[in-house]
Amino acid sequence: MNYVALKMLFGDRAKYLMLLCGLTFAVMLIVQQGSIFWGLMMWSQASITNLNVPIWVTDPGIAQVDEVKPLADTAVDRVRSLDGVEWAVPLYKGLLRARLATGEYHQITLTGLESATLIGRPAEVQEGRFEDILQPDAVVLDQWAVERMGGPTVVRVGTIFELNDKLARVVAIAKTQKSFTNIPVVYTTYEGAMRYVPRERRILSYVLAKHKDGVPVEDVVQRIRTQTGLGAFTQEDFGFKTYMWVLVNTGIGINFGTTILLGFIVGMAIAGQTFYLFTIENLRQFGALKAMGASSFTLARMILLQAFTVGLTGYGVGIGLATVFGFLTAQGGNLPFAETWQLLLLVLVALLAICLVSASVSIIKLARLEPAIVFR
Amino acid sequence: MIVFKRVSVWLAVAGVGFAAWVLIGANKKESMPTPISEPPRSPYEQVVAASGIIEAVNENVRIAPAVAGLITKVFVKVGDQVTEQTPLFQLDDRELRAQYLTREAAIAPLQAQIDEQKYKIGDLETQLQRLQSVHDERAVSEDDLKRTWYALEMAKRGDQRLHASHKQAKAQRDEVTILLERLTVRAPRSGIILQVNVRAGEYATLGSSEPLMLLGETEQLQIRADVDEVNAPLVIPQAPAVASIKSLGSEKIPLTFVRIEPYVIPKKSLTGENIERVDTRVLRIIYRFNRPSFPVYAGQQVDVFIERKPSRTTGRTPSSPTTPTERPS
Numbered sequence: 001m002n003y004v005a006l007k008m009l010f011g012d013r014a015k016y017l018m019l020l021c022g023l024t025f026a027v028m029l030i031v032q033q034g035s036i037f038w039g040l041m042m043w044s045q046a047s048i049t050n051l052n053v054p055i056w057v058t059d060p061g062i063a064q065v066d067e068v069k070p071l072a073d074t075a076v077d078r079v080r081s082l083d084g085v086e087w088a089v090p091l092y093k094g095l096l097r098a099r100l101a102t103g104e105y106h107q108i109t110l111t112g113l114e115s116a117t118l119i120g121r122p123a124e125v126q127e128g129r130f131e132d133i134l135q136p137d138a139v140v141l142d143q144w145a146v147e148r149m150g151g152p153t154v155v156r157v158g159t160i161f162e163l164n165d166k167l168a169r170v171v172a173i174a175k176t177q178k179s180f181t182n183i184p185v186v187y188t189t190y191e192g193a194m195r196y197v198p199r200e201r202r203i204l205s206y207v208l209a210k211h212k213d214g215v216p217v218e219d220v221v222q223r224i225r226t227q228t229g230l231g232a233f234t235q236e237d238f239g240f241k242t243y244m245w246v247l248v249n250t251g252i253g254i255n256f257g258t259t260i261l262l263g264f265i266v267g268m269a270i271a272g273q274t275f276y277l278f279t280i281e282n283l284r285q286f287g288a289l290k291a292m293g294a295s296s297f298t299l300a301r302m303i304l305l306q307a308f309t310v311g312l313t314g315y316g317v318g319i320g321l322a323t324v325f326g327f328l329t330a331q332g333g334n335l336p337f338a339e340t341w342q343l344l345l346l347v348l349v350a351l352l353a354i355c356l357v358s359a360s361v362s363i364i365k366l367a368r369l370e371p372a373i374v375f376r
Numbered sequence: 377m378i379v380f381k382r383v384s385v386w387l388a389v390a391g392v393g394f395a396a397w398v399l400i401g402a403n404k405k406e407s408m409p410t411p412i413s414e415p416p417r418s419p420y421e422q423v424v425a426a427s428g429i430i431e432a433v434n435e436n437v438r439i440a441p442a443v444a445g446l447i448t449k450v451f452v453k454v455g456d457q458v459t460e461q462t463p464l465f466q467l468d469d470r471e472l473r474a475q476y477l478t479r480e481a482a483i484a485p486l487q488a489q490i491d492e493q494k495y496k497i498g499d500l501e502t503q504l505q506r507l508q509s510v511h512d513e514r515a516v517s518e519d520d521l522k523r524t525w526y527a528l529e530m531a532k533r534g535d536q537r538l539h540a541s542h543k544q545a546k547a548q549r550d551e552v553t554i555l556l557e558r559l560t561v562r563a564p565r566s567g568i569i570l571q572v573n574v575r576a577g578e579y580a581t582l583g584s585s586e587p588l589m590l591l592g593e594t595e596q597l598q599i600r601a602d603v604d605e606v607n608a609p610l611v612i613p614q615a616p617a618v619a620s621i622k623s624l625g626s627e628k629i630p631l632t633f634v635r636i637e638p639y640v641i642p643k644k645s646l647t648g649e650n651i652e653r654v655d656t657r658v659l660r661i662i663y664r665f666n667r668p669s670f671p672v673y674a675g676q677q678v679d680v681f682i683e684r685k686p687s688r689t690t691g692r693t694p695s696s697p698t699t700p701t702e703r704p705s
Binding site for chain 1 (some may be wrong): 384389398399402411414608623
């Protein structure tokens with residue numbers, strides 16, 4: 001009977017393709033929208049993931065990474081004094097204006113890394129050597145800064161510009177993840193940052209730390225909080241805090257939320273409707289089977305088999321297409337696209353559920369079917 | 377199976393496979409790039425961390441002249457090792473040398489007078505003796521005898537006066553010598569010339585803000601460590617400590633405790649900026665150390681780790697597990 005069911009499904013090629021297309025595009029729509037949304041959220045915490053250190057220490061009242069609340073210089077030593085902290089280094093982060101030789105002004109994020117270790121530097125550079133940042137007046141840009149400031153013809157290794165009226169020389173271009181605000185990032189050393197920024201009473205923005213191997217990072221974070229009174233977060237927590245802030249405080253949450261929800265509803269509606277129409281059209285064949293003596297249970301099993309087969313096929317092709325789309329467009333890093341297995345699992349469950357629902361509707365209809373319909 | 381005859385099914389399998397491959401690739405978390413040098417790590421289980429600066433054991437001496445004057449000669453240059461009393465520079469001494477000449481010249485006439493007086497006394501003494509040896513009262517008058525005696529006594533007093541004047545003249549000459557000596561500025565103790573801010577031909581004034589020369593002892597260095605006042609109660613005197621200079625975080629210099637400065641002072645940022653920012657208050661601890669195999673210089677910044685006993689019980693969550701007992705060192 002299974003063979004008959006599949007033959008029915010695949011038999012009419014045109015109908016099958018239509019059904020498959022409906023499901024495929026529904027899946028693709030949801031996965032693509034969800035991934036873009038998630039990619040955007042990843043971008044919002046790019047300043048955290050780009051530095052890639054396990055523990056961030058700052059003011060306890062901090063809302064998100066780009067909102068800097070400076071600490072006293074001795075915070076580094078206070079964090080170092082705690083058990084389970086392997087190392088702690090200072091980080092400067094702040095907004096500054098850069099003036100190019102052409103006279104153009106650009107808002108930039110100045111990131112000052114501890115000079116001896118350069119902890120927090122990007123793993124990859126496109127051009128130059130990151131270590132050259134230790135030279136006098138040297139800074140490193142990320143590739144998005146080059147793009148924003150006018151492309152490789154305007155800014156390249158060796159370019160000189162002004163940061164707060166002081167000389168800055170580009171020695172390397174780093175490869176980083178694009179950030180949500182897309183403000184160019186200029187890397188320098190902590191001492192260099194102190195030279196560039198206007199005078200402030202406190203300059204230390206963050207203390208970056210790592211837990212000792214064998215000590216759970218959450219314990220260390222908790223210890224920093226209770227013993228120093230500072231705010232401490234793991235990289236993941238701080239990222240979560242940041243994108244929750246973006247969701248609540250910007251329009252992205254509402255806008256994208258509704259889009260995704262609509263995509264989901266539309267996708268599922270198409271999937272359900274297509275499959276329902278398919279069973280309705282095959283009602284005559286099912287009637288014939290019933291007239292031949294097939295039980296309602298057997299028919300139900302056949303319909304479920306058809307539903308799951310086409311559902312899984314549509315799912316597979318759909319996520320394949322979405323992934324190809326993401327793979328091709330997000331390759332340059334210009335489009336936020338981050339697929340997660342959670343999203344794929346959710347879509348799978350939802351799709352199977354919708355197939356089940358539409359199959360059940362058909363089954364109910366079939367159960368009430370008079371075999372005589374074949375002869376009408 | 378009929379299922380495997382359909383292209384769409386294969387497409388679906390390929391799609392899932394591709395998605396899985398991309399996902400595995402994307403979720404592979406890049407590890408942090410290794411720091412270009414080891415970050416400073418504590419060698420102890422429980423520590424108080426501090427930031428410090430290397431400085432000379434004795435405070436630097438700001439060399440100043442005793443009097444203002446024109447500098448005629450500078451004997452040393454930056455980096456010279458000097459011992460105590462080594463001449464450093466010479467002030468213009470022509471005026472005193474001229475005075476010396478006249479003072480010196482004033483001594484010779486006095487000496488001559490003294491010699492002259494000696495003969496005078498001798499002459500009078502012989503006269504007196506001769507007069508006294510004559511016993512005939514008619515040959516020598518009492519008056520002559522008295523007169524000669526008085527003349528001799530006068531001559532003796534005159535000799536005393538001349539000797540005093542001679543001594544005075546010599547003292548006056550010696551005064552100039554000492555004053556001349558004062559114009560050569562000498563090292564008050566042994567050390568290294570750290571700075572020379574004068575050149576021959578310049579005028580040395582008294583109490584100038586910039587020292588004419590800076591003399592210091594860099595053979596023995598010490599570390600001045602700043603501990604945040606919050607952590608001050610955790611510091612145990614005599615506790616073992618290590619320091620590491622920046623960019624050589626793995627090289628530990630063992631420290632010997634010297635003293636804790638009893639007064640907690642406002643921290644100065646060690647940024648080398650012209651205006652120091654007062655941030656917070658810090659406890660200062662002085663440590664001595666032996667020179668390590670690699671070069672260190674006075675003025676370098678260091679990270680200091682001071683051991684402390686298993687920590688205070690307050691402020692710790694009771695549920696927090698103990699730190700591992702063995703640690704790779």
